Amino acid sequence: MAKDSRRVGGDGLKDRRQGLVEAAVRSIAECGFEGLRLRIVAADVGIDHSTVHHYFATKEDLVAAVLVYVTDQLTTTIPSENSPERRLRRHLDALAALMSERPQLFTVTAELDLRSRRDDRLRAKIELDEAGWRSALGALLRSGHESGAWAPGLDPIAGVELIIAVVKGARLSPSRAGVSLTQLSRLMIAADRFPATNPTAKRGD
Amino acid sequence: MAKDSRRVGGDGLKDRRQGLVEAAVRSIAECGFEGLRLRIVAADVGIDHSTVHHYFATKEDLVAAVLVYVTDQLTTTIPSENSPERRLRRHLDALAALMSERPQLFTVTAELDLRSRRDDRLRAKIELDEAGWRSALGALLRSGHESGAWAPGLDPIAGVELIIAVVKGARLSPSRAGVSLTQLSRLMIAADRFPATNPTAKRGD
Amino acid sequence: MAKDSRRVGGDGLKDRRQGLVEAAVRSIAECGFEGLRLRIVAADVGIDHSTVHHYFATKEDLVAAVLVYVTDQLTTTIPSENSPERRLRRHLDALAALMSERPQLFTVTAELDLRSRRDDRLRAKIELDEAGWRSALGALLRSGHESGAWAPGLDPIAGVELIIAVVKGARLSPSRAGVSLTQLSRLMIAADRFPATNPTAKRGD
Amino acid sequence: MAKDSRRVGGDGLKDRRQGLVEAAVRSIAECGFEGLRLRIVAADVGIDHSTVHHYFATKEDLVAAVLVYVTDQLTTTIPSENSPERRLRRHLDALAALMSERPQLFTVTAELDLRSRRDDRLRAKIELDEAGWRSALGALLRSGHESGAWAPGLDPIAGVELIIAVVKGARLSPSRAGVSLTQLSRLMIAADRFPATNPTAKRGD
């Protein structure tokens, strides 16, 4: 639950930096940007709060590192093999799994999204990341469109926005995220392409 | 654009209170809770910052009033007449319209959602509101379920969560909210119940 | 020694502001800009250090007010009546008197001079003030030049710079300032225009 | 412009120490004591800031070394040959030349002068140096006094203070220092001892 990730081999040199970023993620997840305090982050990794400035000149720099970290952790490559409907389900399932495993990452993303409204640089970076996701989703939906993988009424362009909206909305309540995302893939995929098992099951094949 | 409607009785005493709440809404929409400052709110309505405390004993009280205000403005009763599919579309269309007309209200809601994670009282209130919405949506989806209004695969319970997720996600980018919500209703409503021509659809195949 | 100046009638409203400026002058005189601390200035007038910001938004603003105050206190109009040589002596005598009465003012001026090298705005203001002084001195020296008031070899333009240099140098050691300035006027004024009394006396007429 | 001369023995070990002192001089000249930072000084010579403490245990020690350096560089022996008036002119000309060649040295001196008001040890050292200068000037003026080298009205004792004041004042604006110092020697030296044509005089009447 804490320190939720990779110990680098040998307690390496810049572990401290990593540790600070991870502590900041925890802190943001728990208290929001509103409650992000360098002192607390520092205490979390066990150093004096002024030492934080040894690694990050400014608080904003730490936040920038948090963005990079979170983005890095969340970048899920959409699988390229298989049929479009399968790839979509895999993608959404993977996201749902991540949400339940590491909900803090998504909370922080939501905070960043909101903060990006007032921070131009942040917005630029986030939009860049989102553009990548958007185009990947676009390609997927278009390919499925050609092969008749989708439910009638699914528009490839609008579908992208729908997926993004669901993910962004679902991340706020991880406990229900799986349900929403599963339901979404159900509705997007053509009935005859969808495995005919238990309607509420998460993984049907 | 500002001071949106809702005159209380006769330009009365409580207008100032209202004004403060609305100014706070603007401020939160623009700067987040992170940047909410009583001084700025006070300046926005043209009074001294210490006078704010005559209306709201504490900053948190102002925030509470903001929640009430926003909730009040956003409470859209799901139309009760007509067929389920029509009612769903009406509801989502109404939300989309509101999002483009008064995006600040939704931004503030998103901020409140995030903040409610750290504020128990806030969470309680928000969950109460959401419970009402959830049950209304549940009733709607169940009724449509019985009458075969929905697309195959739509689960009434999961569908509620999906709708909520989409709305919560869509409110972050008002310019795309319409697209997402329209796409959602398309996918939820059974193909044969959906009007053949849809003036708001971007791409009809 | 402290509070060296005019009590405004009735302990007026913005006495506090004045008091802060005067405390800052004392502090700068004693500790230099290097040692100027808002906390100390605040303590000197008996208020909390954060209250200083009620009067001066920023430390720099306080320094700006100090400049204005010092400049105001130091602006000595060169007497316009009498002969040029008498006016010069009066001016230098007045400066010498001020230096011994209120040495802090001059110390602060010296600090400001030095600081103006790194602060463009400060330099601009100081140069403006100095330009006024310089031109007044120029007019005085030119008029004496025509009437043969000065010692041979005195150049009106260079003489201005010499006077300024002496004043700036003398202010650093108030105890010797009188001697330097008297000697200066002696050397500048033609021998036959200078009263034939005791050569080291400060005031010979 | 930087690294002004004075190689210690064979590029030796102490070069680093020298370099630090010179960097400190530059830094003080540019930013004042107010802005003197060990980190910047260290960066200027290309070493880590904590390494500075291997050469100077404390910041104050570095400042002390700066004083020694500056004093050393500025100690100009008053020429002992020639007539008093010539020696005076040589001395003042040499100072003027130094001011235009290495203005930083004089800026630092001015800073030190101001700082010496709050630092007893510093003041003691500076007063010692000044005492040497003062007595040398005193001897010079007395000798000229006997030989009738000076303008009427020049008092040997007061003259010393005048010279010191001019030098201290002139060093603040190197571009005008030459003018002031030349004018000073003109006024101090008896008219019949002053060369009829003076190549450096701006205006010869």
Next chain:
DNA sequence: TATGAATGAGGCTTCATTCAT
């Protein structure tokens, strides 16, 4: 000698809040 990590004191500033008028 040189470094990088760490510290702790202290500085300026912000801000909600209180109080007297």
Next chain:
DNA sequence: GATGAATGAAGCCTCATTCAT
């Protein structure tokens, strides 16, 4: 109700200094 003055806690950041390597 309204104001301005005042407070005190807290935040970010700076910097000289120390220490282990």
